[in-house]
Amino acid sequence: MITSAPTRSVHDPDLAEHYLHLVGDGDEQGACELALSLLDEGVPAQQIMVDLIGGTQGRVGELWATNQWSVAREHAATAVNERVLAAVAGQLRTLPRRGRITLACVDGEWHGLPARILAELLRMDGWRVDFLGASVPGPHLITHLHQTGPDAVALSCMIPTRLPRAHAAITACRAAGIPVIAGGRGFGPGSRYAELLGADAWAATAEEAVTRLASAWPPPPAPEFPAHPADVLGDEEYTHLVRSRPQLIETAMRRLAETVPAVRDYDEQQLEATMEDFGHIADFLAASLYVGEPQIFLDFTAWTAGVLTSREVPVSALQAGLRLVRDQLIDFPNATATLTRALTAL
Known part of the structure; x- marks a missing residue:
């Protein structure tokens, strides 16, 4: 000893x-x-x-x-x-003494290690943990809940683009009568978007999640509706952007080749990477519109600019991409205002 x-x-x-x-x-x-x-x-x-x-x-x-x-x-x-x-x-031996909890990453979230760490901390604290892993589709999560009847669900979201799917999962869990604790960088600083999306509780760190589940669970029921206006969750602009995503990317790629002749000489790998970049722009903008928070998109563009700089790609390439997207969304004031703010910040 x-x-x-x-x-x-x-x-x-x-x-x-x-x-x-x-x-x-x-x-x-x-x-x-x-x-x-x-x-x-x-x-x-x-x-x-x-x-x-x-x-x-x-x-x-x-x-x-x-x-x-x-x-x-x-x-x-x-x-x-x-x-x-x-x-x-594998070296630890802790008998369950609290209850049963289901832990999963939201659909499309592939960063599973933070959630796995939380799973082990919860086991150490006496919980029986069903760790479902990365990118768990909502219907599969709900099926598991009906089969096992846990005392709580812990949802991990590390990237804000998954917030709409996180919202769907939270709503489904609460409809099944099981409270949800949310965590991960995707829920924003201090997990501030978790409450907006209807989570019963949130935690900024794995240790905080363990403490909340041990000392203040179950929490008081979350309000039936978020404190913010409901129309920021999936409004007309968000819906249009999601539905037109393929066309938006295709048009942006075509216009990029027209305005930047060097793009015509890109190999297949470069073209695929550029298409992915336009996809990221669309997805982060959509998440920003979904929760009515421009900072999500501004953080993304600032981070992307840093990544591009480290790879010796001029920030002007990102600016050009943002303009090509903005030009296609001129009838949507929130989207264009967010894109303009990002361009100004860059």
Whole structure:
């Protein structure tokens, strides 16, 4: 039994750097051995999961965004982190004593590691957890709820473009009589969009979710309708943008080739990447319109500008794309105003 304080800390920059090197090198065995040795020394499992594994995953994303790591290396590192988390969790023995909770990422949300970390923290705190994984379609989630009858649903959303699907899932869960706690960056700073979408509770971090579920659950029923005007959820502008998304992208690609002759010489990979970029513009704009929050789109364009700069792509390319989209939405004042604000900020 451990009787003395741990000799190492997950907050040691050298240790964190060493662990990053291991996951970046795809050294699954070395990374697992390091994490398990920390556990043996008495470092709390929660710190290993949240600060070492979760913190490193954040750095992995930053290294990809700044073009220091490739997508393949980022995926490989994520897989190692998932394996290390499983190895640490496999050493723990906690009997369920609270209740049963279903944990899932909303439909279209593929960032599953943060939710997986939460699942292990909840198990440590005595919950029986059904972790359904990434991108769970709403109907499948509801079927599972009817089959298992959990005490709560925890929904993770890391990207704002998934907010409309998160809203559908929250609404369906509440219709089934099961309260929802929401979390993840996609719900905005302090999960402020979670209440708008009807969640019964929200948490900014995994640790906060554990605390709320342990001390203030079930929460008072959420209001039947959001505090904000209901017409910001799926209004006419949002509906038009979603329905016309394929045509909007096709037209933007054609006009881009007309205004930027170099696009005509793009290879298949470059054309596909450009189409994806227009798709991201449309999706983030749609999410912004759905909740009536322009900042969602402004944050996206600022982040995209940084990614493009790190890849030596001029920001003027993003500005050109935004104008091509705006030109097609001149009859929709909220959309054009949001696009204009983004162009001004850039």
